[in-house]
Amino acid sequence: MIMIIRREKPSDIAAIEALTAAAFLRAPHTSRTEHFIVNALRKTHQLSVSLVAEEHGVIVGHVAVSPVSLSDGTNGWYGLGPISVAPERQRQGIGTRLMRQALVELKSLDAKGCVLLGEPAYYSRFGFKAEPALVLPGVPPEYFQALGLRGAIPTAAVTYHEAFNAKE
Numbered sequence: 261m262i263m264i265i266r267r268e269k270p271s272d273i274a275a276i277e278a279l280t281a282a283a284f285l286r287a288p289h290t291s292r293t294e295h296f297i298v299n300a301l302r303k304t305h306q307l308s309v310s311l312v313a314e315e316h317g318v319i320v321g322h323v324a325v326s327p328v329s330l331s332d333g334t335n336g337w338y339g340l341g342p343i344s345v346a347p348e349r350q351r352q353g354i355g356t357r358l359m360r361q362a363l364v365e366l367k368s369l370d371a372k373g374c375v376l377l378g379e380p381a382y383y384s385r386f387g388f389k390a391e392p393a394l395v396l397p398g399v400p401p402e403y404f405q406a407l408g409l410r411g412a413i414p415t416a417a418v419t420y421h422e423a424f425n426a427k428e
Contacts, residue, residue: 268310275319283344294342300423323358330416336372
């Protein structure tokens, strides 16, 4: 099977929305609003990186990356997520390929670092780890992870864009 990872195109939007909704439908620890979040990020021009995994013309995965705010004023940090893989295609390396390419894209943006909310056992393979200096209030600290790409890890509270509150 030939799978390509590429930037999203306007014609991909409906497929990304359907894929994201399906990917999180039965997932634990979710609000099931991830597809609304991606749409809201796109609408507010906060979708810094939006990559799809495509196989034989079908989108089987997607990853979104958007800027985050740090309470100490540090710029250049991003939040990765949501990352979605079609339910029937999970555990086949698609998410890994999307993650690796998203990190390449972040480096090309000269990002200082990236944060995400997710399963430590999965994301540690990409270098993410809980960083006591970076916090997301109200979230268990072991699930909020960071990866420094350039410079020191700042001491700050992280805030995601208001699009992460999207309900429709």
